[in-house]
Amino acid sequence: MHYPFASIEEKWQRRWAESEPYRVSSDQTKPKYYVLDMFPYPSGAGLHIGHPEGYTATDIVSRFKRMCGFNVLHPMGFDAFGLPTERYSMTTGIHPSIATANNIATFKRQLNAIGFDYDWSREVNTTLPEYYRWTQWMFLMMYNSWFDRSVGKARHIDELPIPADVTSAADIETYRDAHRLAYIAYSPVNWCEALGTVLANEEVDEWKEKGYTVERRPMRQWMLRITEYAERLLEDLTLLDWPSSTLEMQRHWIGKSQGAEVHFPVQDHEHSITVFTTRPDTLFGATYLVVAPEHPIVDHIVSEQHRTEVMAYREATSLKSDLERTELSKFKTGVFTGAYAINPASSQAVPVWVADYVLAHYGTGAIMAVPGHDERDHEFATSFGLPIVQVVTPIDGSSVDLAAAAFSDEGIGVNSENAHVNLNGLPTADAKAAIILWLETSGTGRGRTQYRLRDWLFSRQRYWGEPIPIMFFEDGTKRALEADELPLLLPEVAEFKPAGTGESPLATVESWVNFIDPKTGKKARLETNTMPQWAGSCWYYLRYCDPQNSETFCDPDAERYWMGSTGVDLYVGGGEHAVLHLLYARFWHKVLFDYGYVTTPEPFKRLFHQGLIMGEDGRKMSKSLGNVVNPDDVIHVHGADALRLYEMFLGPLEASKPWNTTGIEGVTRFLNRAWRMIATEDSTLSPAVQDVPCASDAERVLHATIKKTREDVEALSFNTTIAQLMIFVNEFTKLDVRPRSAMMQFVQCLAPFAPHITEELWQILGGEGSVHTSSFPEFDASKLVVDNVEIVVQVSSKIRGKIIVPLDADAATTGSLARQDESIARHLDGKEIVREVFVPNKLINFIVR
RNA sequence: GCAAGCGUGGCGGAACUGGCAGACGCACUGGACUCAAAAUCCAGCGGGGUCAAACCCGUGCGGGUUCGACUCCCGCCGCUUGCACCA
Secondary structure: OOOOHHHHHHHHHHHHHHHOOOOOOOOOOOOEEEEEEOOOOOOOOOOOOOHHHHHHHHHHHHHHHHHOOOEEEOOOEEOOOOHHHHHHHHHHOOOHHHHHHHHHHHHHHHHHHOOOOOOHHHOEEOOOHHHHHHHHHHHHHHHOEEEEOOOOEEEEHHHOOOOOOOOOHHHHHHHHHOOEOEEEEEEEEEEEOOOOEEEOHHHHHHHHHOOOOOEEEEEEEEEEOHHHHHHHHHHHHHHOEOOHHHHHHHHHHHOEEEEEEEEEEEOOOOOEEEEEEOOHHHHHHOOEEEEOOOOOHHHHHOOHHHHHHHHHHHHHHHOOOHHHHOOOOOOOOOEEEEEEEEOOOOOOEEEEEEOOOOOOOOOOOEEEEOOOOOHHHHHHHHHHOOOOOOOEEOOOOOOOOOOOOOOOOOOEEOOOEOOOOEOOOOEHHHHHHHHHHHHHHHOOEEEEEEEOOOOEEOOEOOOOOOEOOEEEEOOOOEEEOOHHHOOOOOOOOOOOOOOOOOOOHHHHOHHHHEEEOOOOOOEEEEOOOEOOOOOHHHOHHHHOOOOOOOOOOOOHHHHHHHHOOOOEOEEEOOHHHOOHHHHHHHHHHHHHHHOOOOOOOOOEOEEEOOOOEEOOOOOOOOHHHOOOOOHHHHHHHHOHHHHHHHHHHOOOOOOOEEOOOOHHHHHHHHHHHHHHHHEOOOOOEOOOEEOOOOOHHHHHHHHHHHHHHHHHHHOOOHHHHHHHHHHHHHHHHOOOOEEHHHHHHHHHHHOOOOHHHHHHHHHHOOOOOOHHHOOOOOOOHHHHOOOEEEEEEEEOOEEEEEEEEEOOOOHHHHHHHHHHOHHHHHHHOOOOEEEEEEEOOOEEEEEEO
């Protein structure tokens, strides 16, 4: 006999839609709690079973916090720009905005069917002009900013000091452009000549498999200067209550390393090659240099004799994907340029090579190779017969065979001496300091901190994204739109095919691209690149605080209230966003912070990643494996409350765990038992429920349940909360007469988990108003205290019995009671007790000989 | 290769700060109810051992610390995730 979940859920969802009990209050006198989900990309496939996991978790927390007296913000929205929709439109001809609207409608229907408490009046949709207007506004904020390293923060571009020798208007603009946080650069992209388009990284493999050629080609791109924030992004990680693995990943992604740059003059040229190294102490062992194939100096220094070979190598490199350049190439390749550079420490002439194991975008794009003390250089030197010199020896004085392998540990300097500096005998740390001092005094280099983090390639050659609000005039100058000219709308088009020139489909919309600028009267052409999908999600959490505002992205009062002191109190989402989204959003937030638009240096105080729900076979759910579970089906058979409860009961929120179809019957059974504990089959109050006081044993279970629910919900440990609620039902079902007040408090504990059945039971019990706006029950610690406790008795650390003693009995009392126990007496018989270990209310241990 | 995390019954998982391993649920077994089945209720359910008990073994493997280790330390093995020539 099932409780009537279908009619109950339908009824309450309808009532909630009408009465809006979850409408966010603007009452700022109450303490706020901001709990946020990572908003979904509304794909055509609808909700999958993984979505409700994190969403149920935040829904439970939001309902719990509301019942605890907080003003709760628990919003939802859609991150709807993106490639899949654009590709769908290319094949179907349906406009992306139509497809997006349809998909969002499906998502909302499905989300509402699960009974989430979103206030839909605060919904955001990144593709609506009222929203992306502010995304563009923030882009312009960065465009109009430079990073003042002396104070470590962004300032308006007008405040950028212009050097005295920069005088012409054009030069000043060029100088400013070189400092803007949003700037144009020529950056390599995946270009496919046959398709006439730029491909996203994730598309490259797909097209290569189909036989297309994809090359890395530098193209004009917008970049965001996130690297200026590297140090702050790294340091402020300490302010966060995040999973340690995510913090570690962000640290690694930022990749701070200390070292030095060293200038190597090139023989018979004016040029010198600057390298970055983290082991400047090995400078005397640098026997050759390697520059990245893309390094501009190659053109200048390559000898005639080697030019053909070097250029061919460079060409071959551009055809390799990043993957082929790294993982798949087992052997290092490279070619000699014919040029030699002077090692400033040893004064030796060393050959300059080009090799793709050196990355153009890291450090200076050139390295000094120390094959004796670096594995990669060793491998390369061995392949090409380059000399290997030892300049570091192990601390323990043992000898190493550098012909066989590099010695890359720290150690003691050897063979490292010239007229001015001597590293011999110095431990690595001291040697580093000594050589950096010499580099700086001799002008051949300097100490330097390097970050692995790269500037953010911020443009996409796509239609379905935010247009970049910049226009270019025929005279080569450009103008950014003013705030009052936003939003710059996407034009309505019927074709989404790329322009064929590497530009976005927007380039083909003549009426949009070319126009007369009303402010200057000049003929202008709009930027045709659009922003990447990450853009909209960089600030959506701020828009939820004040979603309808047409004057500003978020009213300062609303921002201060909802984001003040902690930022978002709890942010739940998949671990796949551990680096990019969370790093980008932190970056934007810091720029906003520099201008005082936001109150906190960090947007998300506490972060939690829900684990993956796997298929019943333990493998990742996927259509091709046929192991996908559809939430609509589960709701149809078991109800939304059972779905919610089961997803939370499956295991710890952060763990990945397999779905189990019979498992959900367990929670269904629990809900049925809870129903029968309180109500009859006719949905009236069970005659067993009466206005009687609680017996003390039952009362202890009740208070333990309240305590456990309060504590475990805070800790997001929902599976153990549910286990306790099950214990409650098991205990109280045994009673022939069940106190009404205990039943009501139980219903309140269950309410955040199963909002529909509890609302109905609350009504049956005669509760006032909605259970979800009632006050969460308090527990009384004195009701948890027991008179007697069971104590474990061990003899020589082996459990030999259990005894009941009064609470807080002392060692003497416990010891004598224990000795009276028959089994204990037998084990102690004829033995000498050499020691007694006593833990109050837990155990007593007799150590015997 | 580097980094982080995880290994507990047939299964999902619990176990505070080192103190009764296996809460809760699934599956399974037996019983009650039923003409029968479903549903429901009751009981059992790590392995060995015993008529029953006593007792022995048991948290990936090997060692260590401790009166006492799932928990702490060292070394392996396996799995998951992320990064991947970052000089």
